[in-house]
Amino acid sequence: MKKVLLICISCWSMFLFASEEPLIELSSSEEKVLSDIGHKAAGMVSKRLMNTMLGDIKSVGLAEAARGWSKSVALINDTADSFNLGMKIKRPTYQYRNPINKPDHLDQVALDFFLSSESDDASSFSRKVKGEDGYRYLYYQPMYVTKKCLLCHSVNMADDVKAVLEEKYPNDLSRDLKLAELRALIRVELPESAIK
Numbered sequence: 001m002k003k004v005l006l007i008c009i010s011c012w013s014m015f016l017f018a019s020e021e022p023l024i025e026l027s028s029s030e031e032k033v034l035s036d037i038g039h040k041a042a043g044m045v046s047k048r049l050m051n052t053m054l055g056d057i058k059s060v061g062l063a064e065a066a067r068g069w070s071k072s073v074a075l076i077n078d079t080a081d082s083f084n085l086g087m088k089i090k091r092p093t094y095q096y097r098n099p100i101n102k103p104d105h106l107d108q109v110a111l112d113f114f115l116s117s118e119s120d121d122a123s124s125f126s127r128k129v130k131g132e133d134g135y136r137y138l139y140y141q142p143m144y145v146t147k148k149c150l151l152c153h154s155v156n157m158a159d160d161v162k163a164v165l166e167e168k169y170p171n172d173l174s175r176d177l178k179l180a181e182l183r184a185l186i187r188v189e190l191p192e193s194a195i196k
């Protein structure tokens with residue numbers, strides 16, 4: 001009986017393992033190609049979001065900038081497409097406001113890495129996973145909370161901003177962020193054809 005139970009448990013854990021694609025470490029040449037492109041793309045996304053956000057706040061005010069910020073997703077997708085490499089970009093975080101940023105099990109590994117002392121100020125995390133059409137390469141770069149972010153992501157938000165966000169994002173998990181904590185990761189995903 002004991003034996004059967006043990007076999008069942010080990011089959012189950014093998015099944016679990018197989019259903020979660022394992023993250024594979026990269027060779028140094030893969031690492032170099034991926035991080036060069038990933039770093040560039042993450043930098044472009046950050047800059048574009050920041051410039052657009054500051055422009056919006058200036059032209060329509062904070063509450064309206066918050067209301068219109070779902071356009072950030074289109075800005076990110078547009079930046080990814082501009083590389084013409086089949087690139088996809090996301091911003092996974094445990095404190096997601098838009099459910100499309102809810103982390104999958106690969107993102108969770110990367111988030112847990114940056115949240116642990118293991119990361120030791122690492123600036124990126126790169127891995128590959130085996131997909132149906134060859135490997136998919138993942139580059140993650142952390143993004144931290146600065147003072148400006150607290151205007152729309154903290155308990156001290158102005159009342160009009162709070163009202164807009166409560167209406168648009170009733171299940172928001174990013175309303176209580178603290179200065180300097182990990183906000184999210186910029187995840188840059190590339191197909192094998194972009195690396196080899």
Ligand code: HEC
Nearest residue numbers: 065066069070091095096097098101148149151152174184
């Ligand atoms: C004007 C208000 C405003 C400011 C200021 C702001 N955000 Fe946001 N942020 C939003 C809104 C609204 C969303 C949801 C957008 C959507 O619909 O996808 C969001 C989403 C995000 C996301 C995507 C993850 C998620 O929660 O869905 C990240 C990452 C993020 N913000 C980081 C930041 C950082 C970092 C700063 C400071 C540099 C910042 N935000 C400043 C309003 C703001």
